[in-house]
Amino acid sequence: MIIINTGDGKGKSTAAIGQIIRYLGHGFKICLIYLFKKQNCCGEQSILTRFTNLSIFYFAHQHPYFNNKLQTIDVIAQCHLAMLLLEKLIVSEKIYDVIVLDEFNIALNDKFINEEYFITIIQLLSKKSDIIITGRGAPKKLLSIADLVTEMIEKKHPYSSGILAKRGIEF
Amino acid sequence: MIIINTGDGKGKSTAAIGQIIRYLGHGFKICLIYLFKKQNCCGEQSILTRFTNLSIFYFAHQHPYFNNKLQTIDVIAQCHLAMLLLEKLIVSEKIYDVIVLDEFNIALNDKFINEEYFITIIQLLSKKSDIIITGRGAPKKLLSIADLVTEMIEKKHPYSSGILAKRGIEF
Numbered sequence: 104m105i106i107i108n109t110g111d112g113k114g115k116s117t118a119a120i121g122q123i124i125r126y127l128g129h130g131f132k133i134c135l136i137y138l139f140k141k142q143n144c145c146g147e148q149s150i151l152t153r154f155t156n157l158s159i160f161y162f163a164h165q166h167p168y169f170n171n172k173l174q175t176i177d178v179i180a181q182c183h184l185a186m187l188l189l190e191k192l193i194v195s196e197k198i199y200d201v202i203v204l205d206e207f208n209i210a211l212n213d214k215f216i217n218e219e220y221f222i223t224i225i226q227l228l229s230k231k232s233d234i235i236i237t238g239r240g241a242p243k244k245l246l247s248i249a250d251l252v253t254e255m256i257e258k259k260h261p262y263s264s265g266i267l268a269k270r271g272i273e274f
Numbered sequence: 275m276i277i278i279n280t281g282d283g284k285g286k287s288t289a290a291i292g293q294i295i296r297y298l299g300h301g302f303k304i305c306l307i308y309l310f311k312k313q314n315c316c317g318e319q320s321i322l323t324r325f326t327n328l329s330i331f332y333f334a335h336q337h338p339y340f341n342n343k344l345q346t347i348d349v350i351a352q353c354h355l356a357m358l359l360l361e362k363l364i365v366s367e368k369i370y371d372v373i374v375l376d377e378f379n380i381a382l383n384d385k386f387i388n389e390e391y392f393i394t395i396i397q398l399l400s401k402k403s404d405i406i407i408t409g410r411g412a413p414k415k416l417l418s419i420a421d422l423v424t425e426m427i428e429k430k431h432p433y434s435s436g437i438l439a440k441r442g443i444e445f
Contacts, residue, residue: 117292
């Protein structure tokens with residue numbers, strides 16, 4: 104099954120984390136691949152690393168939007184490494200029940216990953232594992248092959264009333 | 275801060291669970307109150323019970339919609355017990371950084387809990403704790419006092435193509 108959490112609102116990644124906790128409760132084996140996030144950037148990571156059934160990988164630790172010193176070519180190379188890991192998982196004997204691809208929609212939207220290539224890999228992988236893909240701006244073609252799509256819509260956000268990002272909520 | 279996850283799509287409760295994991299990673303103290311869910315009904319519960327910083331309570335174990343033998347008056351009484359717990363927390367020395375009220379929007383929408391009463395309690399509690407409220411159909415008045423509102427919208431769901439509820443995804 105291919106599951107997508109997209110939209111401009113909150114809850115895309117946190118819902119995936121909640122889903123991971125639910126899967127872990129059932130004894131499932133899970134692979135979580137982060138794009139654009141550094142190790143220990145978010146509160147959940149110190150908890151998630153405790154679970155032996157959960158493997159976590161990090162690629163492209165920051166999005167160039169937040170760091171103008173980053174070369175796009177290096178970001179693309181990092182995203183490609185993430186894709187090579189997915190290719191490996193297709194043929195690997197190691198079977199994950201679930202693969203969570205955090206912020207991959209952004210990488211697709213920004214053309215850091217080729218959409219056709221990604222869809223091919225995901226369709227092959229989804230024969231072995233459930234796939235959860237998060238990030239705003241999921242491309243239409245990807246949505247068309249997904250089984251379950253949720254759009255998180257921001258109806259009200261404290262930033263607009265001047266409150267700053269808060270520990271535990273935003274990171 | 276008062277945070278609401280509402281809408282007909284998936285991810286309202288799982289985003290709250292993800293948020294709890296994030297808060298736990300920061301060492302926060304959390305209280306999770308479930309309505310309409312039994313102990314061990316969902317995969318996440320066997321994981322969540324491991325955290326000493328997280329207190330979990332269950333009230334009104336089932337919604338009458340799913341069990342026509344349930345008396346509405348008993349469900350209302352159970353919801354009232356949950357409200358009494360919240361009242362206690364307002365004056366208690368025990369301070370939770372975050373209180374998660376799972377499916378309370380449904381209880382409000384179904385008039386099992388009086389809206390004005392709930393809003394009064396929540397506004398008092400929100401001076402001590404962040405409050406996260408989940409469930410479809412959050413009432414307008416509640417939305418108006420919230421700081422952060424996300425609507426989860428179902429864009430595509432496998433049920434409509436005949437796939438049944440799947441362990442790990444729906445429960």
